[in-house]
Amino acid sequence: MTKIHSSAIIEAGAQLDQTVEIGPYAVIGAHVKIGAGTKIGSHSVLEGHTTLGENNQIGHYAALGGAPQDMKYKGEPTRLEIGNGNTIREFTTIHTGTVQDSGVTRIGDNNWIMAYVHIAHDCSVGNHTIFSSNAQIAGHVQVGDWAILGGMAGVHQFVRIGAHSMLGGAAVLIQDLPPFIVAAGDKAKPYGMNVEGLRRRGFTDAAIATLRTAYRMLYKAGLSLEDAKTQLAELAAQTDEGQAYLHQLLAFIASTQRGIVR
Template identity: 45%
Template sequence: MTQIHPTAIVSPGAQLGQDVEVGAFCTVGPQVQLGDGVRLVSHVVIEGATQIGARTTVHPFAVLGGAPQHLAHKGEETRLVIGERNIIREHVTMHTGTVGGGGVTKIGSDSLYMVGAHVAHDCIVGDRVTFANNATLGGHVVIGDFVFMGGLCAVHQFTRIGRYSFVGGGGVVTKDIIPYGSVWGNHAHLEGLNLVGLKRRGFTREAINALRAAYRLLFADEGTFQERLDDVAEAHADTPEVMEIVDFIRSEANRPLCLPEREV
Protein backbone atom coordinates (compact mmCIF):
# COMPACT_ATOMS: atom_id res chain seq x y z
CA MET A 1 0.00 0.00 0.00
CA THR A 2 3.04 2.30 -0.21
CA GLN A 3 2.26 5.39 -2.30
CA ILE A 4 4.96 7.29 -4.23
CA HIS A 5 3.92 10.38 -6.16
CA PRO A 6 5.06 10.36 -9.80
CA THR A 7 7.13 13.50 -9.26
CA ALA A 8 9.01 12.08 -6.26
CA ILE A 9 12.54 10.67 -6.62
CA VAL A 10 13.19 7.59 -4.49
CA SER A 11 16.63 6.04 -4.94
CA PRO A 12 16.69 2.28 -5.61
CA GLY A 13 18.70 1.62 -2.45
CA ALA A 14 16.19 3.28 -0.12
CA GLN A 15 14.28 0.97 2.23
CA LEU A 16 10.59 1.74 2.66
CA GLY A 17 8.30 0.02 5.13
CA GLN A 18 4.61 -0.70 4.65
CA ASP A 19 2.04 2.05 4.06
CA VAL A 20 4.68 4.71 3.43
CA GLU A 21 3.53 7.82 1.58
CA VAL A 22 6.05 9.86 -0.42
CA GLY A 23 4.41 13.03 -1.67
CA ALA A 24 5.03 15.29 -4.63
CA PHE A 25 8.58 16.44 -5.39
CA CYS A 26 10.17 14.60 -2.45
CA THR A 27 13.72 13.24 -2.71
CA VAL A 28 14.73 10.10 -0.81
CA GLY A 29 18.39 9.07 -0.90
CA PRO A 30 19.88 5.59 -1.35
CA GLN A 31 20.83 5.09 2.32
CA VAL A 32 17.48 6.17 3.77
CA GLN A 33 15.22 3.87 5.79
CA LEU A 34 11.57 4.85 6.28
CA GLY A 35 9.55 2.90 8.84
CA ASP A 36 5.98 1.73 8.45
CA GLY A 37 3.45 4.50 7.94
CA VAL A 38 5.98 7.30 7.46
CA ARG A 39 4.45 10.19 5.53
CA LEU A 40 6.46 12.72 3.53
CA VAL A 41 3.88 15.36 2.66
CA SER A 42 5.68 17.07 -0.28
CA HIS A 43 8.98 18.76 -1.21
CA VAL A 44 10.84 16.86 1.55
CA VAL A 45 14.52 15.96 1.20
CA ILE A 46 15.79 12.91 3.09
CA GLU A 47 19.45 12.22 2.45
CA GLY A 48 22.51 10.60 4.00
CA ALA A 49 22.35 7.51 6.20
CA THR A 50 19.02 8.45 7.78
CA GLN A 51 16.55 6.25 9.58
CA ILE A 52 13.02 7.51 10.32
CA GLY A 53 10.78 5.58 12.69
CA ALA A 54 7.24 4.42 12.07
CA ARG A 55 4.32 6.82 11.64
CA THR A 56 6.45 9.96 11.58
CA THR A 57 5.08 12.77 9.41
CA VAL A 58 7.44 15.20 7.66
CA HIS A 59 6.07 18.44 6.19
CA PRO A 60 7.22 20.42 3.13
CA PHE A 61 10.75 21.72 2.74
CA ALA A 62 12.18 19.84 5.70
CA VAL A 63 15.72 18.54 5.06
CA LEU A 64 16.77 15.56 7.15
CA GLY A 65 20.13 13.81 7.09
CA GLY A 66 22.20 16.60 5.58
CA ALA A 67 25.94 16.65 6.22
CA PRO A 68 27.00 18.30 9.49
CA GLN A 69 27.94 21.98 9.43
CA HIS A 70 31.40 21.23 10.76
CA LEU A 71 34.71 22.06 9.09
CA ALA A 72 36.30 18.83 10.33
CA HIS A 73 33.75 16.76 8.46
CA LYS A 74 35.34 15.38 5.29
CA GLY A 75 32.47 13.37 3.93
CA GLU A 76 32.74 10.40 6.27
CA GLU A 77 29.58 8.29 6.57
CA THR A 78 27.69 9.34 9.67
CA ARG A 79 24.05 8.83 10.61
CA LEU A 80 20.79 10.43 11.69
CA VAL A 81 18.36 8.24 13.62
CA ILE A 82 14.82 9.57 14.21
CA GLY A 83 12.30 7.77 16.41
CA GLU A 84 8.63 7.03 15.90
CA ARG A 85 5.45 9.11 15.72
CA ASN A 86 7.16 12.47 15.39
CA ILE A 87 5.64 15.50 13.68
CA ILE A 88 8.31 17.42 11.77
CA ARG A 89 6.97 20.65 10.35
CA GLU A 90 8.07 22.90 7.49
CA HIS A 91 11.74 23.86 7.01
CA VAL A 92 13.04 21.74 9.89
CA THR A 93 16.67 20.65 9.49
CA MET A 94 18.40 17.76 11.25
CA HIS A 95 22.00 16.82 10.44
CA THR A 96 23.99 13.62 10.71
CA GLY A 97 26.76 13.26 13.26
CA THR A 98 30.51 13.69 13.00
CA VAL A 99 33.21 11.09 13.43
CA GLY A 100 34.66 12.99 16.37
CA GLY A 101 31.26 13.23 18.06
CA GLY A 102 30.32 9.56 17.84
CA GLY A 103 28.99 9.54 14.30
CA VAL A 104 25.26 9.73 14.98
CA THR A 105 22.57 12.29 15.77
CA LYS A 106 19.72 10.70 17.72
CA ILE A 107 16.13 11.98 17.85
CA GLY A 108 13.54 10.41 20.15
CA SER A 109 9.87 9.63 19.60
CA ASP A 110 6.45 11.27 20.02
CA SER A 111 7.73 14.82 19.60
CA LEU A 112 6.76 18.00 17.76
CA TYR A 113 9.32 20.03 15.82
CA MET A 114 7.69 23.25 14.65
CA VAL A 115 8.62 25.39 11.64
CA GLY A 116 12.33 26.07 11.19
CA ALA A 117 13.63 24.05 14.16
CA HIS A 118 17.23 22.86 13.81
CA VAL A 119 19.08 19.92 15.38
CA ALA A 120 22.81 20.00 14.71
CA HIS A 121 25.36 17.20 14.49
CA ASP A 122 25.82 14.69 17.33
CA CYS A 123 22.85 15.94 19.37
CA ILE A 124 20.85 13.49 21.47
CA VAL A 125 17.21 14.50 21.89
CA GLY A 126 14.77 12.60 24.11
CA ASP A 127 11.14 11.62 23.77
CA ARG A 128 8.00 13.80 23.91
CA VAL A 129 9.84 17.07 23.44
CA THR A 130 8.45 20.19 21.80
CA PHE A 131 10.56 22.58 19.72
CA ALA A 132 8.66 25.77 18.96
CA ASN A 133 9.37 27.76 15.78
CA ASN A 134 13.07 28.22 14.99
CA ALA A 135 14.37 26.61 18.17
CA THR A 136 18.01 25.77 17.43
CA LEU A 137 20.56 23.36 18.89
CA GLY A 138 24.31 23.61 18.42
CA GLY A 139 26.35 20.43 18.09
CA HIS A 140 26.61 17.77 20.80
CA VAL A 141 23.63 19.10 22.81
CA VAL A 142 21.77 16.59 25.02
CA ILE A 143 18.05 17.21 25.56
CA GLY A 144 16.09 15.11 28.09
CA ASP A 145 12.53 13.82 27.75
CA PHE A 146 9.54 16.19 27.94
CA VAL A 147 11.61 19.35 27.40
CA PHE A 148 9.86 22.39 25.89
CA MET A 149 12.01 24.69 23.75
CA GLY A 150 10.43 28.11 23.18
CA GLY A 151 10.38 29.92 19.86
CA LEU A 152 13.65 31.43 18.61
CA CYS A 153 15.68 29.97 21.47
CA ALA A 154 19.25 28.84 20.82
CA VAL A 155 21.40 26.34 22.70
CA HIS A 156 25.21 26.46 22.80
CA GLN A 157 27.11 23.36 21.71
CA PHE A 158 27.82 20.66 24.35
CA THR A 159 25.05 21.98 26.63
CA ARG A 160 22.80 19.60 28.59
CA ILE A 161 19.13 20.29 29.29
CA GLY A 162 17.52 18.06 31.90
CA ARG A 163 14.15 16.35 31.68
CA TYR A 164 10.92 18.32 31.98
CA SER A 165 12.72 21.66 31.61
CA PHE A 166 11.29 24.75 29.93
CA VAL A 167 13.29 27.22 27.84
CA GLY A 168 11.48 30.50 27.30
CA GLY A 169 11.08 32.06 23.86
CA GLY A 170 14.18 33.86 22.63
CA GLY A 171 16.34 32.35 25.36
CA VAL A 172 20.04 31.90 24.62
CA VAL A 173 21.24 28.91 26.61
CA THR A 174 24.98 28.70 27.25
CA LYS A 175 24.94 26.67 30.48
CA ASP A 176 23.49 23.35 31.63
CA ILE A 177 19.87 23.41 32.81
CA ILE A 178 18.82 21.23 35.74
CA PRO A 179 15.93 18.79 35.29
CA TYR A 180 12.55 20.44 35.92
CA GLY A 181 14.10 23.90 35.55
CA SER A 182 12.61 26.96 33.82
CA VAL A 183 14.95 29.44 32.16
CA TRP A 184 14.51 32.75 30.35
CA GLY A 185 16.57 35.51 28.82
CA ASN A 186 19.66 36.34 26.80
CA HIS A 187 21.79 34.83 28.16
CA ALA A 188 19.33 32.49 29.85
CA HIS A 189 19.20 32.33 33.64
CA LEU A 190 17.27 30.02 35.92
CA GLU A 191 13.88 31.46 36.92
CA GLY A 192 12.67 28.55 39.03
CA LEU A 193 11.00 25.24 38.35
CA ASN A 194 8.83 24.37 35.37
CA LEU A 195 5.76 24.13 37.60
CA VAL A 196 3.24 24.45 34.78
CA GLY A 197 4.87 21.60 32.92
CA LEU A 198 5.09 19.42 36.02
CA LYS A 199 1.39 19.85 36.75
CA ARG A 200 0.46 19.15 33.14
CA ARG A 201 2.52 15.96 33.21
CA GLY A 202 0.73 14.68 36.30
CA PHE A 203 3.46 15.01 38.94
CA THR A 204 2.07 14.57 42.45
CA ARG A 205 1.73 17.48 44.85
CA GLU A 206 4.21 15.74 47.15
CA ALA A 207 6.85 15.51 44.41
CA ILE A 208 6.34 19.14 43.39
CA ASN A 209 6.56 20.34 47.01
CA ALA A 210 9.77 18.35 47.49
CA LEU A 211 11.25 19.88 44.33
CA ARG A 212 10.33 23.38 45.49
CA ALA A 213 11.90 22.82 48.90
CA ALA A 214 15.04 21.39 47.34
CA TYR A 215 15.26 24.29 44.88
CA ARG A 216 15.02 26.89 47.66
CA LEU A 217 17.75 25.13 49.65
CA LEU A 218 20.02 24.54 46.66
CA PHE A 219 20.00 28.16 45.53
CA ALA A 220 19.93 29.84 48.93
CA ASP A 221 22.55 32.40 49.99
CA GLU A 222 23.94 30.51 52.98
CA GLY A 223 27.03 28.31 52.70
CA THR A 224 28.79 27.10 49.60
CA PHE A 225 27.02 25.55 46.63
CA GLN A 226 28.66 22.19 47.35
CA GLU A 227 27.46 22.29 50.96
CA ARG A 228 23.92 23.09 49.86
CA LEU A 229 24.01 20.32 47.25
CA ASP A 230 25.08 17.82 49.90
CA ASP A 231 22.31 19.06 52.21
CA VAL A 232 19.72 18.60 49.45
CA ALA A 233 20.96 15.07 48.73
CA GLU A 234 20.73 14.16 52.41
CA ALA A 235 17.35 15.76 53.04
CA HIS A 236 15.67 14.39 49.91
CA ALA A 237 17.43 11.06 49.41
CA ASP A 238 14.06 9.32 49.08
CA THR A 239 12.67 11.65 46.41
CA PRO A 240 13.69 10.43 42.93
CA GLU A 241 12.89 13.75 41.23
CA VAL A 242 15.17 15.69 43.57
CA MET A 243 17.94 13.12 43.30
CA GLU A 244 17.73 13.40 39.50
CA ILE A 245 18.73 17.06 39.89
CA VAL A 246 21.52 16.15 42.32
CA ASP A 247 22.87 13.47 39.98
CA PHE A 248 22.64 15.85 37.02
CA ILE A 249 24.74 18.46 38.83
CA ARG A 250 27.28 15.92 40.08
CA SER A 251 27.79 14.25 36.71
CA GLU A 252 30.61 15.21 34.40
CA ALA A 253 29.77 18.23 32.24
CA ASN A 254 31.28 20.32 29.45
CA ARG A 255 29.37 23.49 30.30
CA PRO A 256 28.81 25.41 33.57
CA LEU A 257 25.49 25.25 35.36
CA CYS A 258 22.71 27.73 34.59
CA LEU A 259 21.96 29.59 37.85
CA PRO A 260 19.40 32.13 39.06
CA GLU A 261 20.21 35.80 38.69
CA ARG A 262 21.32 37.43 41.91
CA GLU A 263 19.62 40.66 42.94
CA VAL A 264 22.00 43.63 43.07
Protein backbone atom coordinates (compact mmCIF):
# COMPACT_ATOMS: atom_id res chain seq x y z
CA MET A 1 0.00 0.00 0.00
CA THR A 2 1.28 3.50 -0.84
CA LYS A 3 2.66 5.27 2.25
CA ILE A 4 1.82 8.97 1.93
CA HIS A 5 2.23 11.26 4.91
CA SER A 6 -0.93 13.14 5.75
CA SER A 7 0.78 16.51 5.19
CA ALA A 8 2.01 15.68 1.67
CA ILE A 9 0.22 17.25 -1.30
CA ILE A 10 -0.50 14.89 -4.21
CA GLU A 11 -2.14 16.67 -7.12
CA ALA A 12 -4.87 14.95 -9.11
CA GLY A 13 -3.38 13.08 -12.07
CA ALA A 14 -0.13 12.02 -10.40
CA GLN A 15 0.63 8.33 -10.94
CA LEU A 16 2.19 6.56 -7.96
CA ASP A 17 2.95 2.87 -7.66
CA GLN A 18 1.31 1.33 -4.61
CA THR A 19 4.72 0.78 -2.97
CA VAL A 20 5.85 4.43 -3.17
CA GLU A 21 6.60 6.31 0.06
CA ILE A 22 6.04 10.08 0.30
CA GLY A 23 7.41 12.03 3.30
CA PRO A 24 5.94 14.97 5.21
CA TYR A 25 5.14 18.17 3.31
CA ALA A 26 6.33 16.79 -0.03
CA VAL A 27 4.54 18.08 -3.15
CA ILE A 28 3.87 15.79 -6.13
CA GLY A 29 2.57 17.48 -9.28
CA ALA A 30 -0.21 16.38 -11.59
CA HIS A 31 2.08 15.14 -14.38
CA VAL A 32 4.49 13.17 -12.18
CA LYS A 33 4.84 9.39 -12.42
CA ILE A 34 6.74 7.44 -9.73
CA GLY A 35 7.69 3.77 -9.97
CA ALA A 36 7.77 0.95 -7.47
CA GLY A 37 9.87 1.13 -4.33
CA THR A 38 10.78 4.82 -4.70
CA LYS A 39 10.92 6.96 -1.55
CA ILE A 40 10.44 10.74 -1.58
CA GLY A 41 11.87 12.70 1.35
CA SER A 42 10.12 15.38 3.32
CA HIS A 43 9.57 18.83 1.78
CA SER A 44 10.69 17.65 -1.68
CA VAL A 45 8.91 19.03 -4.73
CA LEU A 46 8.39 16.92 -7.85
CA GLU A 47 6.67 18.83 -10.62
CA GLY A 48 6.41 19.17 -14.39
CA HIS A 49 6.29 16.18 -16.73
CA THR A 50 8.57 14.07 -14.55
CA THR A 51 8.97 10.30 -14.50
CA LEU A 52 10.91 8.34 -11.87
CA GLY A 53 11.56 4.63 -12.24
CA GLU A 54 11.87 2.06 -9.49
CA ASN A 55 13.77 2.07 -6.19
CA ASN A 56 14.96 5.66 -6.24
CA GLN A 57 15.80 7.40 -2.96
CA ILE A 58 15.03 11.14 -3.02
CA GLY A 59 16.38 13.20 -0.11
CA HIS A 60 14.66 15.99 1.78
CA TYR A 61 14.05 19.31 0.00
CA ALA A 62 15.01 18.02 -3.46
CA ALA A 63 13.43 19.91 -6.37
CA LEU A 64 12.90 17.75 -9.44
CA GLY A 65 11.17 18.64 -12.70
CA GLY A 66 11.13 22.40 -12.32
CA ALA A 67 11.08 24.69 -15.34
CA PRO A 68 14.46 25.15 -17.04
CA GLN A 69 16.48 28.23 -16.14
CA ASP A 70 16.55 29.33 -19.76
CA MET A 71 15.05 32.63 -20.88
CA LYS A 72 13.90 31.01 -24.14
CA TYR A 73 11.57 28.69 -22.23
CA LYS A 74 7.92 29.59 -22.83
CA GLY A 75 6.15 26.95 -20.81
CA GLU A 76 6.36 24.05 -23.26
CA PRO A 77 5.60 20.60 -21.75
CA THR A 78 9.20 19.39 -21.67
CA ARG A 79 10.24 16.42 -19.54
CA LEU A 80 12.53 14.99 -16.90
CA GLU A 81 13.15 11.23 -17.02
CA ILE A 82 14.92 9.48 -14.15
CA GLY A 83 15.71 5.76 -14.27
CA ASN A 84 16.03 3.16 -11.52
CA GLY A 85 18.08 2.79 -8.38
CA ASN A 86 19.27 6.39 -8.10
CA THR A 87 20.11 8.17 -4.87
CA ILE A 88 19.42 11.91 -5.11
CA ARG A 89 20.22 13.72 -1.89
CA GLU A 90 19.08 16.87 -0.12
CA PHE A 91 18.50 20.16 -1.94
CA THR A 92 19.43 18.77 -5.35
CA THR A 93 17.78 20.51 -8.32
CA ILE A 94 17.18 18.84 -11.69
CA HIS A 95 15.19 20.67 -14.38
CA THR A 96 13.21 19.62 -17.43
CA GLY A 97 14.48 20.11 -20.99
CA THR A 98 13.83 22.75 -23.62
CA VAL A 99 12.39 22.58 -27.12
CA GLN A 100 15.64 24.05 -28.43
CA ASP A 101 17.20 20.64 -27.64
CA SER A 102 15.52 17.23 -27.31
CA GLY A 103 13.03 18.55 -24.75
CA VAL A 104 14.18 15.98 -22.18
CA THR A 105 16.62 15.92 -19.29
CA ARG A 106 17.64 12.30 -18.68
CA ILE A 107 19.18 10.58 -15.66
CA GLY A 108 20.03 6.90 -16.07
CA ASP A 109 20.29 4.15 -13.45
CA ASN A 110 22.20 3.65 -10.19
CA ASN A 111 23.62 7.15 -9.95
CA TRP A 112 24.80 8.62 -6.63
CA ILE A 113 23.93 12.33 -6.58
CA MET A 114 24.91 14.09 -3.37
CA ALA A 115 23.50 17.18 -1.67
CA TYR A 116 23.14 20.55 -3.39
CA VAL A 117 23.93 19.22 -6.87
CA HIS A 118 22.41 21.07 -9.84
CA ILE A 119 21.70 19.32 -13.14
CA ALA A 120 20.38 21.81 -15.66
CA HIS A 121 17.99 21.50 -18.60
CA ASP A 122 18.65 19.06 -21.46
CA CYS A 123 21.47 17.26 -19.65
CA SER A 124 22.03 13.56 -20.19
CA VAL A 125 23.55 11.54 -17.35
CA GLY A 126 24.41 7.88 -17.87
CA ASN A 127 24.60 5.09 -15.29
CA HIS A 128 26.68 4.56 -12.13
CA THR A 129 27.94 8.14 -11.99
CA ILE A 130 28.87 10.02 -8.81
CA PHE A 131 28.15 13.72 -8.34
CA SER A 132 29.80 14.95 -5.16
CA SER A 133 28.16 17.70 -3.11
CA ASN A 134 27.68 21.04 -4.87
CA ALA A 135 28.74 19.77 -8.30
CA GLN A 136 26.98 21.93 -10.88
CA ILE A 137 26.45 21.17 -14.56
CA ALA A 138 24.98 23.69 -16.99
CA GLY A 139 22.51 23.01 -19.78
CA HIS A 140 23.03 20.41 -22.51
CA VAL A 141 25.91 18.66 -20.70
CA GLN A 142 26.44 14.94 -21.34
CA VAL A 143 27.95 12.71 -18.64
CA GLY A 144 29.03 9.17 -19.50
CA ASP A 145 28.69 5.99 -17.43
CA TRP A 146 30.84 5.67 -14.29
CA ALA A 147 32.06 9.29 -14.46
CA ILE A 148 32.83 11.05 -11.16
CA LEU A 149 32.48 14.78 -10.47
CA GLY A 150 34.21 16.16 -7.41
CA GLY A 151 32.64 18.51 -4.91
CA MET A 152 31.94 22.04 -6.16
CA ALA A 153 33.02 21.17 -9.71
CA GLY A 154 31.47 23.38 -12.38
CA VAL A 155 30.80 22.33 -15.97
CA HIS A 156 30.13 24.72 -18.87
CA GLN A 157 27.08 24.22 -21.07
CA PHE A 158 27.33 21.76 -24.00
CA VAL A 159 30.44 20.08 -22.52
CA ARG A 160 30.72 16.28 -22.63
CA ILE A 161 32.26 14.14 -19.89
CA GLY A 162 33.40 10.73 -21.07
CA ALA A 163 32.77 7.37 -19.44
CA HIS A 164 35.04 6.34 -16.54
CA SER A 165 36.55 9.82 -16.31
CA MET A 166 37.00 11.87 -13.15
CA LEU A 167 36.75 15.64 -12.62
CA GLY A 168 38.45 16.93 -9.50
CA GLY A 169 36.89 18.96 -6.74
CA ALA A 170 36.30 22.67 -7.43
CA ALA A 171 37.46 22.19 -11.03
CA VAL A 172 36.03 24.29 -13.85
CA LEU A 173 35.50 22.31 -17.05
CA ILE A 174 34.96 24.31 -20.23
CA GLN A 175 35.98 21.68 -22.81
CA ASP A 176 35.19 18.00 -23.27
CA LEU A 177 36.80 15.50 -20.88
CA PRO A 178 37.63 12.29 -22.78
CA PRO A 179 36.83 8.84 -21.37
CA PHE A 180 39.13 7.29 -18.74
CA ILE A 181 40.99 10.53 -17.97
CA VAL A 182 41.37 12.50 -14.74
CA ALA A 183 41.17 16.29 -14.97
CA ALA A 184 41.55 18.82 -12.17
CA GLY A 185 42.37 22.44 -11.46
CA ASP A 186 40.67 25.82 -11.53
CA LYS A 187 40.66 25.54 -15.32
CA ALA A 188 40.62 21.78 -15.60
CA LYS A 189 43.68 20.14 -17.14
CA PRO A 190 44.47 16.44 -17.68
CA TYR A 191 46.38 14.60 -14.94
CA GLY A 192 46.56 11.03 -16.21
CA MET A 193 44.33 8.02 -16.61
CA ASN A 194 41.77 7.14 -13.94
CA VAL A 195 43.78 4.04 -13.10
CA GLU A 196 42.31 3.27 -9.68
CA GLY A 197 38.76 3.67 -10.94
CA LEU A 198 39.43 1.39 -13.91
CA ARG A 199 40.90 -1.30 -11.65
CA ARG A 200 37.88 -1.18 -9.38
CA ARG A 201 35.64 -1.77 -12.40
CA GLY A 202 37.58 -4.84 -13.57
CA PHE A 203 39.78 -3.41 -16.32
CA THR A 204 42.75 -5.74 -16.83
CA ASP A 205 46.32 -4.58 -16.19
CA ALA A 206 47.03 -4.98 -19.91
CA ALA A 207 44.09 -2.80 -20.90
CA ILE A 208 45.13 -0.13 -18.41
CA ALA A 209 48.69 -0.24 -19.75
CA THR A 210 47.32 0.32 -23.26
CA LEU A 211 45.29 3.30 -22.07
CA ARG A 212 48.35 4.75 -20.34
CA THR A 213 50.23 4.51 -23.63
CA ALA A 214 47.33 6.29 -25.30
CA TYR A 215 47.48 9.04 -22.68
CA ARG A 216 51.18 9.61 -23.35
CA MET A 217 50.49 9.88 -27.06
CA LEU A 218 47.67 12.33 -26.50
CA TYR A 219 49.24 14.54 -23.86
CA LYS A 220 52.96 13.86 -23.33
CA ALA A 221 54.49 13.32 -26.77
CA GLY A 222 54.21 16.93 -27.97
CA LEU A 223 51.98 15.88 -30.86
CA SER A 224 49.24 17.94 -32.46
CA LEU A 225 45.77 16.55 -31.84
CA GLU A 226 45.56 15.28 -35.44
CA ASP A 227 48.91 13.49 -35.18
CA ALA A 228 47.94 12.03 -31.82
CA LYS A 229 44.71 10.69 -33.33
CA THR A 230 46.71 9.03 -36.11
CA GLN A 231 49.02 7.35 -33.61
CA LEU A 232 46.11 6.26 -31.46
CA ALA A 233 44.47 4.65 -34.48
CA GLU A 234 47.74 2.84 -35.25
CA LEU A 235 47.98 1.65 -31.65
CA ALA A 236 44.42 0.33 -31.81
CA ALA A 237 45.26 -1.62 -34.97
CA GLN A 238 48.29 -3.19 -33.30
CA THR A 239 46.75 -4.35 -30.02
CA ASP A 240 43.96 -6.64 -28.90
CA GLU A 241 43.96 -5.84 -25.19
CA GLY A 242 42.13 -2.58 -24.68
CA GLN A 243 41.39 -2.09 -28.38
CA ALA A 244 37.69 -1.37 -27.76
CA TYR A 245 38.62 1.31 -25.24
CA LEU A 246 40.96 2.97 -27.73
CA HIS A 247 38.17 3.05 -30.30
CA GLN A 248 35.89 4.58 -27.65
CA LEU A 249 38.49 7.24 -26.93
CA LEU A 250 39.01 7.98 -30.63
CA ALA A 251 35.30 8.24 -31.33
CA PHE A 252 34.87 10.69 -28.47
CA ILE A 253 37.71 12.91 -29.69
CA ALA A 254 36.48 12.79 -33.29
CA SER A 255 33.02 13.99 -32.29
CA THR A 256 34.03 16.87 -30.03
CA GLN A 257 32.55 20.27 -30.76
CA ARG A 258 34.27 22.28 -28.02
CA GLY A 259 37.68 20.58 -28.16
CA ILE A 260 39.11 18.40 -25.41
CA VAL A 261 40.98 19.42 -22.27
CA ARG A 262 44.64 19.91 -23.15
